[in-house]
Amino acid sequence: MAHGDDTHETGHDDLHPHAPMVEEITDFEVLEIAVRELAIEKGLFTAEDHRHFTEFAEQIGPTPAARLVARAWLDPEFKRLALEDAIAASRAVGVDWLQPTGFGTPSDFTALHVLEDTPNLHHVVVCTLCSCYPRPILGNSPEWYRTPNYRRRIVRWPRQVLGEFGLHLPEDVEVRVEDSNQKHRFLVLPVRPAGTEGWSEDQLAEIVTRDCLIGVARPRPGVTWNAVRAVRPAIRAAANY
Amino acid sequence: MSEAQGQNVSAVRIPTLDRIAARGQVWARVAEKHGVTNPLPPWQSSLDGMCDALDRNGEALPLLERRRDEDLLSQAMYSALPAPENQLVALAHSLVARGVIEEETLARRMVAVRTRLEAA
Numbered sequence: 001m002a003h004g005d006d007t008h009e010t011g012h013d014d015l016h017p018h019a020p021m022v023e024e025i026t027d028f029e030v031l032e033i034a035v036r037e038l039a040i041e042k043g044l045f046t047a048e049d050h051r052h053f054t055e056f057a058e059q060i061g062p063t064p065a066a067r068l069v070a071r072a073w074l075d076p077e078f079k080r081l082a083l084e085d086a087i088a089a090s091r092a093v094g095v096d097w098l099q100p101t102g103f104g105t106p107s108d109f110t111a112l113h114v115l116e117d118t119p120n121l122h123h124v125v126v127c128t129l130c131s132c133y134p135r136p137i138l139g140n141s142p143e144w145y146r147t148p149n150y151r152r153r154i155v156r157w158p159r160q161v162l163g164e165f166g167l168h169l170p171e172d173v174e175v176r177v178e179d180s181n182q183k184h185r186f187l188v189l190p191v192r193p194a195g196t197e198g199w200s201e202d203q204l205a206e207i208v209t210r211d212c213l214i215g216v217a218r219p220r221p222g223v224t225w226n227a228v229r230a231v232r233p234a235i236r237a238a239a240n241y
Numbered sequence: 242m243s244e245a246q247g248q249n250v251s252a253v254r255i256p257t258l259d260r261i262a263a264r265g266q267v268w269a270r271v272a273e274k275h276g277v278t279n280p281l282p283p284w285q286s287s288l289d290g291m292c293d294a295l296d297r298n299g300e301a302l303p304l305l306e307r308r309r310d311e312d313l314l315s316q317a318m319y320s321a322l323p324a325p326e327n328q329l330v331a332l333a334h335s336l337v338a339r340g341v342i343e344e345e346t347l348a349r350r351m352v353a354v355r356t357r358l359e360a361a
Contacts (some may be wrong), residue, residue: 054290
């Protein structure tokens with residue numbers, strides 16, 4: 001581009017304005033850096049370890065788990081593998097469960113189990129103790145999964161809590177709540193919904209949302225992201241816990 | 242074993258963190274103020290990385306203690322903060338209350354970090 005060119009003179013920023021940014025340094029940003037630096041100086045972890053784990057946290061998501069379910073719906077052999085050896089099935093959709101970061105995350109060095117739903121059996125996953133979650137294949141847990149509200153109530157009143165997510169199960173459907181722990185992580189294999197006959201693996205994977213894989217939703221044609229859940233008043237007050 | 246294991250970390254007040262919580266520069270507020278639509282603060286993944294790195298260390302603040310403290314502190318002391326701000330402040334609180342980091346050291350480092358970030 002020649003000097004004096006009008007486009008050049010106008011300047012890049014005028015043609016492609018920057019997206020807005022937070023133009024202030026918050027206390028929380030400062031706190032996060034300060035805690036991290038002190039932890040590194042005290043030898044609790046290295047800066048390189050931190051960078052690895054941060055990269056891991058940024059690249060994980062529910063896509064591999066959705067693909068695992070879609071493939072299991074289409075391929076009976078793969079479904080059998082998923083139910084018998086979920087770690088091998090996980091590897092087949094691109095996640096090495098035993099080395100998810102490439103250098104290990106001890107909290108994720110656990111057995112993975114795929115829980116098969118049937119028309120009369122519905123699974124839902126929780127971690128009552130903390131927030132164990134199959135992160136390598138499903139990404140970071142949603143905030144509500146970490147809350148004591150969900151963790152305490154889903155095991156005591158599963159139908160009520162599922163109802164709060166907009167999932168109302170008939171009485172003849174048994175609900176099983178699977179409690180994760182440091183040794184075992186779970187993933188729900190939902191029933192393939194009607195109306196998806198002839199669909200490709202890609203099409204099927206699109207309707208297997210994160211919430212379906214936890215078990216607080218069921219896949220439906222046309223729903224390709226976690227549906228906004230209905231807000232309902234609590235039936236039991238907190239004082240009754 | 243950490244110094245304060247078995248103790249109730251919510252019995253420890255940490256004025257440095259109280260001031261941060263009271264000032265309330267939470268992401269939702271500053272993002273709206275500056276017209277930013279990203280729902281999560283940019284330091285979120287770094288916080289996640291820090292928690293994983295601490296879990297891997299396993300001794301300074303074991304996973305279950307960290308999560309138990311987080312549950313307790315998020316409800317008892319920092320309930321006005323949303324996630325992930327409450328997670329970050331609870332982590333800092335745990336490390337101070339359990340004697341891993343001294344509050345004065347943390348306060349000094351925060352001043353130094355801010356000075357560095359605001360340098361022209």
